[in-house]
Amino acid sequence: MLTSIRNSSVLTAQFRLGACRVGNATTLKASQLFSRKQQRFAHTPTRNAGFKQLTSADIEQFKSMLPSETILATPAVGGSSDPVELEGFNADWLNKYRGASQLVLRPKSTQEVADILRYCNENQIAVVPQGGNTGLVGGSVPVHDEVVLSLRNLNKIRGYDEVSGVLACDAGCVLEELDNYVAERGHTMPLDLGAKGSCHIGGNVATNAGGIRFLRYGSLHGSVLGLEVVLPDGTILDNMSLLRKDNTGYDLKQLFIGSEGTLGVITGVSLLTPRRPAAVNVAVLGVSSYEQVQVAFKLARQRCGEILSAFEFWDASCMGAVLHHHALRNPLSSEFPFYVLIETSGSNKSHDDEKLSELLEELMEAEVVEDGALAQDDSQIAKMWTMREGIPESLGKTGATYKYDVSIPIPVLYDVVGDIASRLEAAGLYKQGDTTRPVKLVCGYGHIGDSNLHLNIVADKFQDKVTDIFEPFVYEWVQSHRGSISAEHGIGLMKRDYLKYSKSSPMIDYMKRIKSLFDPKGILNPYKVV
Amino acid sequence: MLTSIRNSSVLTAQFRLGACRVGNATTLKASQLFSRKQQRFAHTPTRNAGFKQLTSADIEQFKSMLPSETILATPAVGGSSDPVELEGFNADWLNKYRGASQLVLRPKSTQEVADILRYCNENQIAVVPQGGNTGLVGGSVPVHDEVVLSLRNLNKIRGYDEVSGVLACDAGCVLEELDNYVAERGHTMPLDLGAKGSCHIGGNVATNAGGIRFLRYGSLHGSVLGLEVVLPDGTILDNMSLLRKDNTGYDLKQLFIGSEGTLGVITGVSLLTPRRPAAVNVAVLGVSSYEQVQVAFKLARQRCGEILSAFEFWDASCMGAVLHHHALRNPLSSEFPFYVLIETSGSNKSHDDEKLSELLEELMEAEVVEDGALAQDDSQIAKMWTMREGIPESLGKTGATYKYDVSIPIPVLYDVVGDIASRLEAAGLYKQGDTTRPVKLVCGYGHIGDSNLHLNIVADKFQDKVTDIFEPFVYEWVQSHRGSISAEHGIGLMKRDYLKYSKSSPMIDYMKRIKSLFDPKGILNPYKVV
The missing domain is CATH 3.30.465.10 (Uridine Diphospho-n-acetylenolpyruvylglucosamine Reductase; domain 3)
Incomplete structure (x- = not known):
């Protein structure tokens, strides 16, 4: 039963949701986002000549292990699939990384996976395992001609x-x-x-x-x-x-x-799997500075304690992109430098409403938050989440997006955005609001509660003269603040050369030993991680 | 501010706390629990002849690395410490395992630890690291003459x-x-x-x-x-x-x-470290069957959701021992086959009180729980916890305690207690209430929420004719129910031979490879785990 929020008359005036007009988020195709002609990221490792190049004899072997409909092989290796059919397996979600695999295997059982790997290991054939291919660091697509081992048919x-x-x-x-x-x-x-x-x-x-x-x-x-x-x-x-x-x-x-x-x-x-919360509340707040975002976070943890399930933030640039590309209206009365999404999830709706409403009142009274909207139903909750979850897609539609996913201690977490903007400005590549420059946006969003910033730089295209301004600078910056160069996206191909910024030599040495222990021939997802 | 519990007049009649007379729990010395003459567990592995036997030259080397007050060495290895001084480092908490180390090192820095290990590794000297030495599987004491590396001086x-x-x-x-x-x-x-x-x-x-x-x-x-x-x-x-x-x-x-x-x-x-809950509530309930314990658990998770912080249970035998040895009075009106302790921890006292009180009412009305006591202040909370946490000590005072720490799916978790009691009865070694038999108690307690049972068998002494009744039977029983032979206590020396009941051969093989990778000479805590 939905219990009305305490002092709802007070809250209604201050917290309201605009008429959001967004539909359901759809799964993206790489081709929708970027031209296929765009430049790939540099620094592709040389193909390891020790790996066998596939022949039709190999394909025959795989046919003896797997149902034929689970094999996609191009004529180059004795199959009959059009290379275009393999495109979705060769290119990543952002179309930033692309391999040239001639063979995709989609086994239906663990035993088939074992048979494939045993054969590849015996014959020194490189393999890239692939799930939903939604990674952001080039970890799930081939670098050269590795066999793609898709797990999509293992789905029970x-x-x-x-x-x-x-x-x-x-x-x-x-x-x-x-x-x-x-x-x-x-x-x-x-x-x-x-x-x-x-x-x-x-x-x-x-x-x-x-x-x-x-x-x-x-x-x-x-x-x-x-x-x-x-x-x-x-x-x-x-x-x-x-x-x-x-x-x-x-x-x-x-x-x-x-x-x-x-x-x-x-x-x-x-x-x-935890019990599903009986009650979920979501509010979006407008905040005037990153300092106030931190104050709001601290208060939210105190007041909402065990029911606080998300505390997300994004800046004005992100909000501009997501409102534009999702055709949403800002639910707040005006624009703010920062936005915060607070979600509570608990077992008792009236208790949760009371905790959240006390928090929101306190935030307004203390002028930490200047305006806010509180979702009144599931549909409004979904729309508010779109404002946060739609950001990556919206930035992708805005231009070629350089994405960095870093952990940085909360007090200095947002500083890196300003520092990189300054470097790009100094190089004449960026000026806020000037769309004629190569870089259109330098922006940040992420998970405050986890010290996790998604730093995004949106340019007209990927090019070295832009990249060189913030690589390896961004990694050096993170290292000097004792952060992590990959909070949640991983290392993949993108960050392998930068692992040293977050891990010591002995640590990397033991990672390599672990790799050799489990994969002595190095056939599994080569060129990645270590 | 403490807010009174809703319907407290109803609850007071049913939930009351007896006049508990327990003092603070004290840290136990092994010698307080058991005679030093009691039989050690069998199956001690033979000393690995490859390990160097310490000489006075080794002690001199350690003296060059460490302050002299951090070294305890017996005359046997050229030192001057009385072997009795080393007793606390050689014997485990339960006095079930005992080594014969002649040397204890208590470094004060990470670098000193590194110096010690490098020397031991170069000279093939076996080492057992030791923390508080409160383990229950013989993992933290020497088996033979390993050097004890105590971490107690690394305490900043x-x-x-x-x-x-x-x-x-x-x-x-x-x-x-x-x-x-x-x-x-x-x-x-x-x-x-x-x-x-x-x-x-x-x-x-x-x-x-x-x-x-x-x-x-x-x-x-x-x-x-x-x-x-x-x-x-x-x-x-x-x-x-x-x-x-x-x-x-x-x-x-x-x-x-x-x-x-x-x-x-x-x-x-x-x-x-999570935020400390602002409000903690504890109740002890009397329950007529293990089936009803499960019903109570399910309801507790539904009603208390995110604030449920403990759901513990113990049987009548455990309660008898803890009330006797801690001089406590049963807070309930009569004796029950099972007792449950529910703890909630949350950020809002009145919300938590309301959730817990609704749960307790529902449990009473549905006759899942027959009687209960709700702690009214921190002192009563501490006393209730003593009823649960005092069980191991109380059983130890009752006799030689065989302890098994297993994970078993909740529905059949308590069945193993009855099955082992039946086997002991059939062998004439145990009859409930008959204190003249070698086995006095077969009992169980633990963490329902984690599927974790502490199965304890209390005998007059450790002896093979008793042990053989339930070893390896208990491990076979757990394996057949897809459980774990060690939920939280670990493997140590006690369960190394039984690891196969919970892990497959390939898993154990890779564990051994990992061991070789990090400790190729096998000097670290030998004879344990794998």
């Missing part, structure tokens, strides 16, 4: 325990479909992200995805209870525990969480 | 960020002292366990300790943000991240969480 739910909330499923299940499945049983997936309609749970685990509910439900290192992983030599590591607690030896599954498909191929996942 | 807090709640500290800090420290700053440690007054945070991490707040704050795999680890060759792996999100390469620190000191020595820990 294996079991669900409604008492404990433990879900066991194949790696290729789509996150949103899993969330719908557990929602019908009163639970929620412990992670949520903009790509939920396309990304696979296996890919989420392989990249240790964060997302917008991290603040509430924490890391996948805590939520994942078990994994089934196929190693390059075809060994199936069955660690599909359904137990919350299991202290029997080294927790090997943890190594695969965030290893980006370079140590083994995740084929099965079991994880804990 | 390195830093605390009150905005993010991130704590960085040395491994030898005592858990309770850390909790007091962060409590003063409005936060709480994300784990709590009976041994908190003695155990070290480094040991907690090394054993992936669970405890009573696991239900709320989850696993250390999620809470630990960074580690500093010294490898056997003296390499210092600095992974002391202070960030919630850091996806830069393989998450190596995860391997050391739960590795029980066999891969490296943890010297520093950083972890996330």
Whole structure:
């Protein structure tokens, strides 16, 4: 039962939602965003000559292991697929990275995955595992002619325990479909992200995805209870525990969480799904400075405590792009330098309303927040989330987007945006509001509660004279502030050369030893991570 | 401000707290619990002849690295310490495992730890790292003459960020002292366990300790943000991240969480401390059957949702022992087959009171719970917790206690207690209420929310004819129910031979490879885990 918010008459005047006109977010195709002719990022590693080049004999071998409809092979390797058919597997979501694979395999069982990998390992054939291909660091597409091993046909739910909330499923299940499945049983997936309609749970685990509910439900290192992983030599590591607690030896599954498909191929996942909150509230607030954003965050944690499930922020540039490209109207009375989205999720609607309404009153009275809108129903909640989740797509539609995903201590988190804007201005490449310059926007949004900034630079095209202004500067900046050069997106191809900015030599040395232990021939997702 | 509970007049009649007369729990000495003459557990592995036996030349080397007051060496190795002085380092908390180390080193810095390990590694000297020595599986004491490397002098807090709640500290800090420290700053440690007054945070991490707040704050795999680890060759792996999100390469620190000191020595820990709840409520309930315990748990999760912070249970045998040895009076009107402790922790006292009181009313009305007591103040809360946390100590005072810590799916979790009692009865070793038999009690308690049972068998002494009745039966039983033979206590020496009941051969094979990777000479905590 929906209980009205205390002092709602007071709040109504100050918190209102504009007539949002956005439809449902749709899954993007790379081709919708960018021209295929645009320049690829530089620094592509040379092909490792040790890897075998596929022949028709290899294709025949794969045909003996797999149903024919699961194989896409071009004439170049003795198949009959049009190379255009392979385009979606060769290019990443942002069309920033593109490989030239001639073969895509889409196995339907863990055993088929094992058979494929054993053959590739014996024959020194390089393989790139691919989930929903929604990554942002070039980790899920081939660099050269690696075989694409798509997990999309491994998409069954294996079991669900409604008492404990433990879900066991194949790696290729789509996150949103899993969330719908557990929602019908009163639970929620412990992670949520903009790509939920396309990304696979296996890919989420392989990249240790964060997302917008991290603040509430924490890391996948805590939520994942078990994994089934196929190693390059075809060994199936069955660690599909359904137990919350299991202290029997080294927790090997943890190594695969965030290893980006370079140590083994995740084929099965079991994880804990929390109870679905009975009540969800969302408010969008207008804030005059980044300092006030921090004050609002501190107060929100104090007042809303255990029900605070998201605290997101974005700047005026992001808001401009998302309102324009999603044809939304600003729900607030005027424009602000910063916007905050607060979400609460709890088990008792009237308690949650009271906590949030006290917080909002306090924020208004203390003039931390200048205006705000409080969603009145699920539809308004969805529209408010579009303002935040629609930002990446809107920036992508604005131009070629350089994306950096960094962790920085909260007090200085937004400073990097200004510092990079200044460098671009000094180089004559950017001037705020001047659309004739090569760089159109330098902007930031992200998850305050997790110290996680998404720094985006939108240019007319990707070009070295722009890139060189902020690379490796951005990594040096993050290192000097003891941050992480990849908060949640991972390393992939994009950041492999920059790993040293966040990890010491001994750490990188041991990462390489771990890689050699599990993948001694280096066939799995080569050129990535370490 | 304390707000009275809704319908408190109704509740007062049904929920009341007896006049508990317990004092503060004290840290136990092994000698208080058991005679030193009692039989040690069988199956001690043979000493590895490859390990060097210490000489006075080695002691001289250690003296050149460390302040003399940090070295305890017996005359047998050229020192002057009385072997009795080393007793506390050689024997475990339960006096079940005992080594014969002649040398204890208590370094004061990470560099000293590195110097010690490098020397030991070069000279093939076996080492057992030791924290608070409160483990229950023989993991923290020598098996033979390993050098004891005690972390107790590494006990400084390195830093605390009150905005993010991130704590960085040395491994030898005592858990309770850390909790007091962060409590003063409005936060709480994300784990709590009976041994908190003695155990070290480094040991907690090394054993992936669970405890009573696991239900709320989850696993250390999620809470630990960074580690500093010294490898056997003296390499210092600095992974002391202070960030919630850091996806830069393989998450190596995860391997050391739960590795029980066999891969490296943890010297520093950083972890996330949640905000301390403003309101805590505790109730103890009397329940007529294990089925009703489950019904109560399900309802508690529905009604209390995000504020439920503990749901513990114990049986009548445990209650009898704890009331007797702690001189407590049962707060309920009569005896029950099962008792449940419910704790809520939240940010708003009146909201929490309302949620809990609705739950308790519903449980009483549905006759799930027959009687209950609700703590009215902090002192009563502490006494109720003593009823649960005092169980291990009370059973220890009752006799020689065989302890099994297992994960089992909730519906069949308590069945193992009855099955083992039946086997002991059939062998003539046990009859309920008959104190003349070798086995006095077969009982169970634990964390329902985590599917975690502590199965305890209390006998007059440890002897093979008793042990053989339930070992390996208990492990086979757990395996057949897809449980874990160690939910939170770890493997140590006790369960190394039984690891196969919870992990497959390929998993154990890769654990051994990981061990060889980090500790190729096998000097670190030998004879344990794998």
